[in-house]
Amino acid sequence: MDGVKMNKKGPTISMSRRTALSTMGALAIFGMDSCFSYTWASIELDQTLEDLLVKKISEDSPSIILHLPEYAYDGSRVPFSVEVESPMTESDYVRQVHVLSERNPFPRIATFHFTPRSGRAFARTRIRLAMSQNVIVVAELSDGSVLTTSKWIEVTLNGCKED
Incomplete structure (x- = not known):
């Protein structure tokens, strides 16, 4: 029987061999997901840009003002602001x-x-940013046109890890 048992020294955790092996197998399988996540992220980015009708990020639009620091020590809270010049x-x-x-x-x-x-x-x-990368801004206007810009940021600590 698995679980926490009490003895004179305090609680002890007991686990059967079957439970231990299945836990290690699950950790091995699901731990591999992090190895492939950045490959999937690039595929998803291409699909996202395609969904937004942007085939390729071309030159930066001067109408988009992107404020992002050049360096971020902690990727979990990077200050960001964007403004698009438009008569509205x-x-x-x-x-x-x-x-x-x-x-x-x-x-x-x-x-x-x-x-x-x-x-x-x-x-x-x-x-939140996982690592050093380009942050891309895509602005959709009322006439159907699309403006883009991007900026590189150096990130020291991963802000997307699960704790």
């Missing part, structure tokens, strides 16, 4: 701003929605 009128405004990462386990970091009543297309938050 009924006929010309920013509909959505997507924030993507190249090397996070999941490439979509955030999506911000705007309307002409927003006044300006500006968002500020903290993001």
Whole structure:
């Protein structure tokens, strides 16, 4: 019988050989997931960009102002802000701003929605980054056009690990 048992020295954990072997097997199988997550992240990033009708990140748009530090010691809380210069009128405004990462386990970091009543297309938050990588911003405008920009950031500590 597996479980925690009490003796005179305190609690002891007992485990059958079958339980121990199945636990080690599960750890070996599910632990391998982290080895392949960055490959899957690049595939998911390509699919995400395709979903957003962006075939390739081309030159940076001067209309997008991206504030991101060059270096981040801790990737779990990186300050981030983005602003897209737009008149924000009924006929010309920013509909959505997507924030993507190249090397996070999941490439979509955030999506911000705007309307002409927003006044300006500006968002500020903290993001999590797994490692040094490009952070990509894709802005969808009301006329269907898409603007992109990206910025490289050096990250020392992984902010996406599970504790």
